[in-house]
Structures are given as structure tokens and as C-alpha cells.
Amino acid sequence: MILLKDGQVYLSDKKKFEKADVLIDKKIVKKIAPNIEESKAEIIDCTDKHIFPGFVDLHCHLRDPGYTYKEDIATGAVSAAKGGFTSICCMPNTNPVIDNVSTLNYLMRKARDVGKTKIFAIGAMSKGLEGKEIANIASLVKGGVVGLSDDGNCIQNAKLQLNVMRYGSIYDIPMICHSEDYSLSGDGQVNYGYESTKLGLPGIPTLAEEIMVSRDIMLADVTGTHVHIAHVSTKRTVELVKQAKKEGIRVTAEVTPHHLVLTEKACEDYNTNTKMKPPLRSEQDRQALIEGVLDRTIDVIATDHAPHSDYEKELEFIKAPFGVIGFESAFPVVYTELVKKGIISLELLIDKMTARPAEIIKRDVGLLTEGGSADITIIDLDESYIFDEDEILSKSKNSPFIGKEMSGRILYTICDGKFTWKKA
Amino acid sequence: MKNTLNLTGRNLYDLDDYSVEEIETIFETAKVMKEINKRDYKKIPTLRGKTVVTLFFEDSTRTRISFELAAKRLSADVVSFTSAGSSVKKGEGIQDTVYTLNAMGVDLYIVRHSCPGVPKLVNKYSGKPVLNAGDGRHAHPTQALLDMFSIWEKKGSLKGLKIAIVGDILHSRVVRSNLIGMKKMGANVVVCGPRTLMPPKIDEVYGAQCVYDLDTAIKDADVVMALRMQLERQTEGLFPGLSEFTNRYGLSKKVIRSAKGDVLIMHPGPMNRGVEILPEVADSDHSIIIEQVTNGVAIRMALLFLILGGKPEREVA
Amino acid sequence: MHKKRKILDEKEMERILKRLANEVIEKNKGCKDLYIVGIHTRGVPLAHRIAEYIEKFEDEKIHVGSLDITLYRDDLSSIEHQPVIQDSILNFDIEGKKILLVDDVLNTGRTARAALNAILDYGRPGSIQFLVIIDRGNRELPIQADFVGKYVPTSKDEIIQIQLKETDNADNVLIYEKNEES
Numbered sequence: 003m004i005l006l007k008d009g010q011v012y013l014s015d016k017k018k019f020e021k022a023d024v025l026i027d028k029k030i031v032k033k034i035a036p037n038i039e040e041s042k043a044e045i046i047d048c049t050d051k052h053i054f055p056g057f058v059d060l061h062c063h064l065r066d067p068g069y070t071y072k073e074d075i076a077t078g079a080v081s082a083a084k085g086g087f088t089s090i091c092c093m094p095n096t097n098p099v100i101d102n103v104s105t106l107n108y109l110m111r112k113a114r115d116v117g118k119t120k121i122f123a124i125g126a127m128s129k130g131l132e133g134k135e136i137a138n139i140a141s142l143v144k145g146g147v148v149g150l151s152d153d154g155n156c157i158q159n160a161k162l163q164l165n166v167m168r169y170g171s172i173y174d175i176p177m178i179c180h181s182e183d184y185s186l187s188g189d190g191q192v193n194y195g196y197e198s199t200k201l202g203l204p205g206i207p208t209l210a211e212e213i214m215v216s217r218d219i220m221l222a223d224v225t226g227t228h229v230h231i232a233h234v235s236t237k238r239t240v241e242l243v244k245q246a247k248k249e250g251i252r253v254t255a256e257v258t259p260h261h262l263v264l265t266e267k268a269c270e271d272y273n274t275n276t277k278m279k280p281p282l283r284s285e286q287d288r289q290a291l292i293e294g295v296l297d298r299t300i301d302v303i304a305t306d307h308a309p310h311s312d313y314e315k316e317l318e319f320i321k322a323p324f325g326v327i328g329f330e331s332a333f334p335v336v337y338t339e340l341v342k343k344g345i346i347s348l349e350l351l352i353d354k355m356t357a358r359p360a361e362i363i364k365r366d367v368g369l370l371t372e373g374g375s376a377d378i379t380i381i382d383l384d385e386s387y388i389f390d391e392d393e394i395l396s397k398s399k400n401s402p403f404i405g406k407e408m409s410g411r412i413l414y415t416i417c418d419g420k421f422t423w424k425k426a
Numbered sequence: 427m428k429n430t431l432n433l434t435g436r437n438l439y440d441l442d443d444y445s446v447e448e449i450e451t452i453f454e455t456a457k458v459m460k461e462i463n464k465r466d467y468k469k470i471p472t473l474r475g476k477t478v479v480t481l482f483f484e485d486s487t488r489t490r491i492s493f494e495l496a497a498k499r500l501s502a503d504v505v506s507f508t509s510a511g512s513s514v515k516k517g518e519g520i521q522d523t524v525y526t527l528n529a530m531g532v533d534l535y536i537v538r539h540s541c542p543g544v545p546k547l548v549n550k551y552s553g554k555p556v557l558n559a560g561d562g563r564h565a566h567p568t569q570a571l572l573d574m575f576s577i578w579e580k581k582g583s584l585k586g587l588k589i590a591i592v593g594d595i596l597h598s599r600v601v602r603s604n605l606i607g608m609k610k611m612g613a614n615v616v617v618c619g620p621r622t623l624m625p626p627k628i629d630e631v632y633g634a635q636c637v638y639d640l641d642t643a644i645k646d647a648d649v650v651m652a653l654r655m656q657l658e659r660q661t662e663g664l665f666p667g668l669s670e671f672t673n674r675y676g677l678s679k680k681v682i683r684s685a686k687g688d689v690l691i692m693h694p695g696p697m698n699r700g701v702e703i704l705p706e707v708a709d710s711d712h713s714i715i716i717e718q719v720t721n722g723v724a725i726r727m728a729l730l731f732l733i734l735g736g737k738p739e740r741e742v743a
Numbered sequence: 744m745h746k747k748r749k750i751l752d753e754k755e756m757e758r759i760l761k762r763l764a765n766e767v768i769e770k771n772k773g774c775k776d777l778y779i780v781g782i783h784t785r786g787v788p789l790a791h792r793i794a795e796y797i798e799k800f801e802d803e804k805i806h807v808g809s810l811d812i813t814l815y816r817d818d819l820s821s822i823e824h825q826p827v828i829q830d831s832i833l834n835f836d837i838e839g840k841k842i843l844l845v846d847d848v849l850n851t852g853r854t855a856r857a858a859l860n861a862i863l864d865y866g867r868p869g870s871i872q873f874l875v876i877i878d879r880g881n882r883e884l885p886i887q888a889d890f891v892g893k894y895v896p897t898s899k900d901e902i903i904q905i906q907l908k909e910t911d912n913a914d915n916v917l918i919y920e921k922n923e924e925s
Contacts, residue, residue: 202561202562203563320540458814461831465865472815
């Protein structure tokens with residue numbers, strides 16, 4: 003048994019904080035109440051600390067199988083735990099692709115063996131992510147995937163996308179859309195606009211995202227499928243999603259921490275750790291994303307944790323791959339830049355990192371309630387520190403936040419009643 | 427005389443971190459170098475014992491020769507590295523290429539690469555001063571300096587001049603560096619070309635005026651610069667074809683008439699005669715295109731001298 | 744602070760320059776094919792003054808040029824300030840001519856060495872002669888002047904300063920002692 007004493011506890015059912023103790027027995031939260039006495043429990047003093055439900059990440063890349071020099075299931079799980087995550091959903095762009103049951107089984111088995119973090123798989127929409135034929139969706143769903151996505155790739159052929167949604171609609175799982183029109187994004191490297199001109203790099207216009215978002219919203223409307231727009235980056239996308247929601251179309255959306263706190267200006271030094279898809283946009287877009295989080299157009303904050311090895315990122319900007327890691331910086335970055343500055347409330351941030359993503363994948367995680375599973379994160383919100391490259395536990399260090407000062411130190415992560423992270 | 431300038435050991439990525447005073451020093455020095463280039467004996471011992479590498483990952487004959495001549499006339503040892511036929515073709519990354527060259531004792535790198543930002547990368551790996559000889563469509567500061575020097579020589583100053591730059595603005599590194607430099611030196615720059623070949627927010631980024639009509643651009647201009655138009659842009663769907671381009675944006679005698687009487691015609695080369703510029707203009711008395719090439723060597727000598735001739739970690743009183 | 748002593752005043756300078764002009768004429772048996780080149784900075788006005796005297800004495804026009812030796816220095820990597828190059832003006836062909844180099848002070852000989860190299864890059868003169876106002880010893884290279892205004896043996900702790908009307912508003916030669924405390 004573990005007893006968390008005197009912490010500020012986020013109660014998922016009330017969506018607010020109360021000072022209380024939390025008693026964990028095996029995998030379950032047995033009791034949440036003030037002044038619990040339990041002599042047999044290991045006691046953790048949580049005075050002045052916050053106790054949250056374990057975070058849920060809707061969008062990450064674990065690179066396993068196939069690219070384990072970047073990350074593998076074990077290192078990914080540890081990195082996630084250090085960031086306070088207890089549940090993560092990994093994208094299918096591995097090698098082989100998660101478009102078949104045997105690869106899915108490999109992933110699930112390895113995830114179980116590692117055990118540190120609950121890992122959910124997202125299956126491919128098209129075979130081999132090639133955008134040509136529908137993947138074995140029925141088998142994947144039966145095998146336990148929580149969503150479908152061709153993330154990293156985007157099905158360009160509207161008819162195929164329509165058929166994927168039609169075919170998959172009967173299973174009621176989210177279709178997670180990385181929305182990008184390749185004819186518009188082309189060889190683009192950064193946002194098309196001020197910085198692309200200044201840096202002399204080909205630009206990716208916001209239109210490349212917005213045109214596909216429009217299409218996918220219409221397809222969601224026609225098929226009745228739940229479409230989840232991954233990593234929203236533009237103002238107009240926020241407007242499109244808002245309008246669709248108003249019309250009752252089943253659409254949800256996520257935003258990454260880096261799109262919420264950084265703009266294209268971060269690319270000015272040709273730092274390849276600021277290169278990702280979609281690219282960092284303008285300040286106007288960033289403000290719209292924050293607005294979208296506030297008015298609940300954007301449902302979820304997801305990391306899009308995308309590890310790449312240092313020798314891949316230590317390259318000419320154009321040659322370096324897209325993507326940045328995110329588990330270990332996600333909470334502190336958003337907390338420091340948005341919550342601490344009074345722009346969004348802590349309760350809203352927690353909702354978007356726990357209950358909302360869990361709701362979208364329809365899994366019983368991300369809630370801190372009596373009788374619920376003991377997935378918990380304990381954070382010292384007041385501790386400030388420098389985000390140090392040497393302390394990153396992911397195999398890859400491609401973070402745009404290295405060297406930045408942030409608040410919110412994750413002290414403990416508990417998954418299924420076991421410590422998966424303890425700050426030394 | 428107390429001299430507060432400090433160009434020794436500096437990098438030249440682009441002109442944004444060079445002051446007006448520093449640019450003028452480069453011009454004054456280039457004037458001296460130009461005189462040396464006119465002698466029968468075109469060599470001075472200034473950089474004896476220094477080693478300079480031209481690290482060219484992208485084909486370029488003119489710029490490379492210009493740099494090599496400049497370095498040789500200052501008596502530096504010049505090693506020429508081109509990616510064709512080099513270890514790069516065998517898959518060696520830029521990091522290792524630079525480490526290898528650095529281990530052999532290089533004092534300065536002259537870098538040309540198709541990807542913006544690479545000169546900075548070379549400095550990061552070498553710790554040695556880097557001269558950007560063109561990085562993608564980002565910057566080409568030595569070309570801009572020689573362009574501005576050519577105008578400065580003829581007009582005495584760039585202050586208040588109307589300079590029109592015409593053509594494929596989007597893909598031109600020459601334009602970007604010139605926009606920064608010319609603005610700094612007080613010129614009013616107008617860029618002109620088809621809208622599909624214009625980068626976004628160019629007015630906001632560089633404070634340049636952007637027009638799509640050639641006559642408006644050229645009217646009362648003191649300087650008109652044409653840019654090389656590449657045929658590939660046609661297959662990329664950016665413009666319909668060369669003949670329509672020439673009709674609308676080609677510099678002809680008739681078009682030039684609305685510029686000032688003493689207008690200077692420039693082109694960074696290599697020229698497509700009959701496309702962006704007609705021979706009647708390229709070979710006219712207004713044209714200083716050949717002199718630009720001459721000035722290129724002088725400007726590069728000046729830069730090499732100012733950057734390599736002097737104590738590196740020096741405090742300036 | 745430095746201790747200062749005056750070695751030459753305006754009057755004495757004038758006498759020395761006149762004498763040197765005469766010596767030049769005497770040695771060259773007139774001034775045919777003689778071209779005078781001053782070394783930047785103070786050698787240039789001195790070259791003009793010597794030329795004026797020779798013109799007065801011989802009633803013949805003398806060509807004067809200037810030479811900047813910055814690009815020929817052997818100590819570029821140890822100098823303190825960004826070198827500023829001045830124009831070298833040699834508006835005449837030096838091939839086969841008699842060249843008279845003029846400088847203010849001869850010390851280590853390194854400036855003279857650089858000047859010789861610089862002038863030789865312009866062509867092949869018939870001969871080169873060297874004139875200085877002050878020779879202060881301390882030679883580091885085997886170089887001697889043909890015409891010397893005044894020998895002032897000094898130590899390396901002393902500084903000789905030549906002031907000229909053209910550059911400093913007065914004609915003076917001063918000697919300083921470097922003070923250890925400064």
C-alpha cells in the first residue's frame with residue numbers, strides 16, 4: 003500500500019483540487035480523504051505538492067519495431083513515465099507498419115513486458131501507410147487498437163479516405179488525421195511566411211493543413227465517423243473545427259505543447275530541433291490555438307513525441323527529419339508558459355492531458371477517483387529548473403526546449419499502483 | 427587614430443550583422459585591392475602562410491574562381507573542395523568533412539551549399555571564420571557587397587538611390603542579401619517579378635517595396651538589376667514560359683527609357699541573354715555587368731584581408 | 744607618466760630637410776629620373792617637402808608618390824587595431840627609374856623591408872634609395888638608410904615621436920621614456 007499524505011489532489015469527478023490523502027492498494031485507489039491513517043502503507047509526504055491523475059498521451063512515436071536506434075518501447079515507456087504519463091498511444095509508422103495483427107501483437111506483448119506505462123496502439127488506415135489500399139481494420143480493432151491513423155503520411159486520395167472512414171465507421175473508433183496536402187507542402191521546411199522568406203527555406207503554407215482538415219470534416223459528416231484532427235497548427239483550422247462542432251459533426255482536435263508555446267521565430271538559428279510537421283506557425287496562429295484550448299474547440303494536448311537520433315538531426319536543415327520529442331517537457335512547458343502566466347487554468351490543462359484524451363480512445367484511464375486505477379503523477383509546481391539535455395531519458399534528445407528554464411517538477415509517477423518514476 | 431572596427435576573425439553569414447561603418451571599410455579596402463588587380467604583378471604577400479578552403483557542395487565556377495583568385499593574390503594557400511568526386515559522394519556527412527579538413531589546419535572556410543544555414547554549421551564544427559559563398563536561396567553576401575560596391579564606386583553613395591531588382595525574387599539569394607545591405611546603406615529598393623515568384627511578406631521582412639508591374643518598378647530608377655530566370659520554374663508550374671516572361675519582365679532598351687538618364691544596369695550572372703535581359707541593354711553604356719565581375723575579386727580580397735589579417739581574440743580600445 | 748624631451752624643433756627640422764635635399768642632389772648628380780615615394784603616414788608629407796626643396800634648388804619638376812605598406816607587413820597577426828589601408832598612389836612607371844623612399848623614423852628596419860617588397864611589386868626600378876629623418880638604431884634586419892637626418896641612439900623603452908605641420912600642426916621631434924608604472 004502507498005499513502006500520499008497532505009497533497010493538493012485533483013479530483014477527476016469534481017474537476018477540482020482538494021487537500022487530501024490518497025491511499026493506494028495494489029492497482030486501485032482505495033480512498034481519497036483527509037487524514038487517512040494506515041500503518042502498513044509506504045508514506046509519501048506530499049505537502050505543497052500536487053497529485054494528478056496520470057497523464058494520457060494521444061499521440062507519440064515509439065519507433066519500435068524498426069527504428070529502435072531512435073527509441074524503443076522500453077525507453078519510450080521510461081521517458082513517458084518521467085514526464086508524468088501513465089498511458090500513451092503510439093502511432094503505426096514503424097517498420098513493419100502496424101497494419102497487421104502480428105506486428106500489433108509484438109507491440110502489445112513488449113509493452114506488457116516493459117510494464118512501465120500503459121501503451122495503446124493506433125493502427126494504420128492504409129496498408130503500409132501507402133495510401134493505396136485499406137488496411138486490415140477489422141482485425142486491428144479486434145486486436146485492440148484504440149484509433150486509426152496514417153500519421154506522418156496523409157491519404158491524399160479522397161476516395162480512399164472516404165472508404166477508410168466508411169469501412170471503419172462501424173467500429174466507432176477515432177480516425178486520427180494528420181492533415182497535409184502534399185502538393186501544397188511540397189519540399190517545405192518551415193512555415194510559409196515571414197521566416198521562410200527570411201531564412202530562405204521553402205515554406206509550408208497553412209493551407210496545406212486547412213484544405214485537408216476541410217475535407218476530413220466533410221468526410222466525417224458524410225460517414226458519421228469520429229474524426230480526430232491531429233496536431234492542429236493554424237488559426238483557420240481552429241475555426242473549421244469550431245464550426246464543425248457547432249454543426250454537430252463528430253470531430254475532435256489536439257494541439258502539441260510546442261505549437262502552443264513556440265512560433266516560427268524559434269527556427270531563426272536553423273536549429274533542426276525546431277523542425278517538425280506541421281511547422282511552428284505565426285504568433286497569430288499560436289494565439290488562435292490558445293483560444294481554441296480555452297473555448298474547448300481543441301480537446302486534447304498531445305505530445306507528438308517523435309524521436310530522431312542526434313546524427314540525423316546534426317545535419318543540414320533541409321536534410322534533417324521532421325519531429326521533436328515531447329514526453330518529458332510537455333507538462334512543465336505548458337504549465338510554465340500558459341498556466342503560470344494566467345492564460346489557462348491548471349484544471350483545464352489537467353483535463354486536456356487526462357480525462358479528454360481517455361474519453362477519445364474510450365479507455366478507462368486518466369481519472370483519479372476512489373476505486374479507479376492507481377495511475378497518478380505527483381508534481382512540485384514551484385520547483386524551477388533548466389531542461390537539461392543530459393537528463394533526458396528518451397534515446398533521442400531532439401527537443402527545442404533544451405536549456406530553457408521551466409517550472410513543474412515531476413517527482414513521482416505511479417502506474418497501476420507501482421512507481422514508474424521517482425525523482426532522485 | 428583609434429579604430430573601433432573589428433572584422434578580424436568574424437564570420438560572414440549575411441549582411442545583417444555588419445554595420446554601415448564596417449561595410450564602408452570593406453568598400454575602402456576593396457578600392458585598394460582593385461588597384462592591385464590592375465598591376466602587372468597581381469600578388470601581395472599579406473596572407474602568406476594562411477590556408478583557405480573553398481568548400482563547395484554546389485556547383486559554381488564563377489564564384490569559386492573569384493574567391494580562389496582573391497585568396498591567391500593575397501598569397502594564401504587555397505584548397506578547393508567540391509562535393510563532386512569527394513568523400514561526400516561516398517556518404518560522408520558535413521560534420522565529418524569539416525572535422526577532417528579542420529584537422530589539416532584550415533584558417534578560413536568559404537562555403538557554398540544548397541541548404542540555407544550550412545555556413546553556420548561549418549563554423550560550429552570548425553570554430554574557424556566562415557564566409558558564406560551562397561547558401562540555398564538564403565544569402566549570398568559577397569555578391570551583395572560587390573553589387574553595392576559597384577554602385578558606390580559609380581554613384582559615391584547608395585543613400586536615396588532607387589534600385590529596382592527584377593525577376594525570380596523567390597529563389598534568389600542575391601536579392602535577399604542585397605535587400606538587407608542596400609536598405610542599410612540608405613537605398614530604396616523595389617522588387618519586381620511575377621507574383622508566383624515573389625516570397626511572402628517580403629515588404630515586412632526587408633522593408634522593400636514590392637510591385638508586379640515592370641514600368642512602375644523602373645520609373646526613375648538609378649539602378650536596375652536583372653536576375654537569372656531559370657527554365658526549371660516553368661515545369662514547377664510557377665510561370666508559363668520564357669517568352670511571356672521576357673515580354674513582361676525582360677529588360678529592353680524601350681523599358682529602360684523610363685529610368686533615370688544615368689541608370690546603371692546590373693546582373694549577378696550568369697546571364698540568359700534574350701530572356702531576362704536583351705543584348706541591347708546588357709551591352710549598352712549603362713551596363714556595369716562586366717565590372718561587377720572585376721569588383722568581385724577585389725571585394726573578396728578585401729574580406730579575406732580584413733577577416734584574416736589581424737589578431738583573432740583582440741580587444742578593441 | 745612619460746618624461747618628454749625635445750630633440751628637434753621647427754628650425755632644426757627645416758635645416759635638416761634642406762641638407763638632405765642637397766645630399767640627394769649631390770649623390771644623384773641632379774635629379775634626372777628621380778622619383779620620390781613617401782611611406783604612409785608621415786613619410787608622405789616629408790616626401791613632398793624634400794621634393795619642394797629639390798625643385799627649388801634644381802628648378803625641375805619632381806614626381807612624388809605615396810605607398811601604404813600595410814599589406815606587406817610581417818606582423819599583421821599581432822597588431823592591435825584593424826588595419827586601415829591608405830591609397831598607394833604611384834602615378835608613374837617606375838621601370839628603370841631612381842626611386843627615393845622617404846620615411847620619418849628608421850628603427851627595426853621592418854617597415855623598410857615591407858616598403859621594398861611593396862615597391863618591387865610595381866615593377867623593376869633602376870635603383871632604390873632610402874631617406875629618413877631619424878635613425879634610432881635597434882635594427883632587426885640588415886637595412887641602412889642612404890640619407891639620415893639625425894642619429895638618435897635609443898633603447899626599446901623609449902618612444903620617438905615626429906610631429907609635422909601637415910599631420911600634427913607643428914614640426915617637432917620628441918623623445919619619451921616609457922614609465923614602468925604606466
